[in-house]
Amino acid sequence: MLAAKFNLDTIDLKDAFLSKLIAEREVRKRRRLLERGFKPLPPPEEAPEEGEEVEEPVDPEIEEDPEEWDKEQHEKDLIRKIQEAEKGLIADGTWNRGWPEKLEKDGKVLVKEFAPPASREGGDAFIQFLIDSRRVPEIIVILKCSEDNALKRMIDEDAIKKIFDDQMEARAKKAEEKRAKDRQEKVEELAQALKDKEAEDPAPPEEEVEALSKENEEALVTWDKEREEQDKDEDENDPDRPDLQVMLDEARQKIKDQIEQDNEFLETVIATCEEKNIKVVKDLNTDVSAQYAFVKLLDKLKDRIQMRPDLIERELARALKPKELKFFEQSYTYKHSKFGRNSPLSLSNPVGTREYSVLYRERIYYLSDEDEKRQFLMEPAKYTKGVESVPLDVATKPRVCVLGMSKSGKSTLAEWLSAQTGAVHIQLGDVIQEYVERDCVQGQKMR
Secondary structure: HHHHOOOEEEEEEHHHHHHHHHHHHHHHHHHHHHHHHHOOOOOOOOOOOOOOOOOOOOOOOHOOOOOOOOOHHHHHHHHHHHHOOOOOOOOHHHHHHOOOOEEEEEOOOEEEOOOHHHHHHHHHHHHHHHHHHOOOOEEEEEEOOOOOHHHHHHHHHHHHHHHHHHHHHHHHHHHHHHHHHHHHHHHHHHHHHHHHHHHOOOOOOOOHHHHHHHHHHHHHHHHHHHHHHHHEEEEEEEOOOOOOOHHHHHHHHHHHHHHHHHHHHHHHHHHHHOOOOOOOEEEEEOOHHHHHHHHHHHHHOOOOOOOOOHHHHHHHHHEOOOHHHHHHHHHOOOEEEOOOOOOOOOOOOOOOOOOOEEEOOOEEEEEEHHHHHHHHHEEEEHHOOOOOOOOOOOOOOOOOOOOOOOOOOOHHHHHHHHHHHOOOOHHHHHHHHHHHHHOOHHHHHHH
16 A cells, blocks of 8 residues: 555565575576586486386585575675665565475475575564665564454464365265275175075075065164264264364464564564664554554654655754753854744744754754644754745834833843844943944044
8 A cells, every 4th residue: 555655666575585585596506507517417326116206316516505605695685686676665574484494486396495594583683684784674664453353364264164174074985985895894794694594505485585684684774873873973082083163273373373473573673673773663553444554654654755855854953952952052053043033933923932942954943832843843944945034024124222211121121032032132332332432433423
């Protein structure tokens, strides 16, 4: 959904890694073959027996990498190659599980015993692997849902029930075949007993023959009933008899164990990312609808995707605490912005305070409240570049003259106004006294 909305590429990191691993392995094999040259393989030491399946001969010099080959560095190079996207890239998948025991391509086994990357062993190893590969993710999003929802989504009860039905059908068929075979043996046994009886008396009375036939039929019916009860008891007491509930419980327990392993892996991922100053959107609840979770994720990624042009500028803006503001104001490096003590977000109502000040590109900006400070920190360039420092309807800067009797508080009021508004405080008496003391024409006239 993110890729479609922002026109980004998406990959399954593990699947892409395995595909690239197989492709690079084939390239190395071909290069070794071309460098060495073609030569026939030696015949097997022992001739295969008749009907024995013959394995395809393997040339270890071609199939296996040399001992000096750096496997870990090769894996880092693969990560760099599969993430060389010109535009943004979204990688999904779980790195710590689902690795195959052998590598196959087109049904052919390439590596019988495949050793997965060591980076799958822990979240810290995985993040360090990406850092060493110079492909550190800018943002890591961790989705979580409740265990009940995970079990509902991951367990395919219909598929398990089908396996159970197939196993029960196979058992019933096998039992039926064995029962039919044993019944046939019983019929043959009764028929043989009748023949033996006829051999003893070649011309038995008709009544005796009918009685023997009836006796055989009754014996066969009794055998069927006893065998049916026997098969039923054996099936119920068979420890190997499939149990649908046990199969479902085993599937649930397997998923629970995997969830526990995933949580441990993700906890170390979060801790390592926070230590490395990598942004993590964690515990995003996906128990709700996918659309709702998508909207929540967009809000959390707003500063990195929708406001991406200000990403670098945002790093240059820093909120100042009131206690540290005075040190920046007294510094020769940092100065007031072109807005003075006014808020750049509310030029028509220029009210700035020292409680919500921000340092941005060596200039100090005074905001009116916490909401203005948050907006400024998100998009500092928007409110500073190409923006007039005074409202367009104000043609000149205001000048205020404070008059009053001696010791009425003129200087105190003027100093307070200067501190609050940033206006320049001029004491006219000091200016006149400076001119009087100067050796100049104006000073002589004032004397």
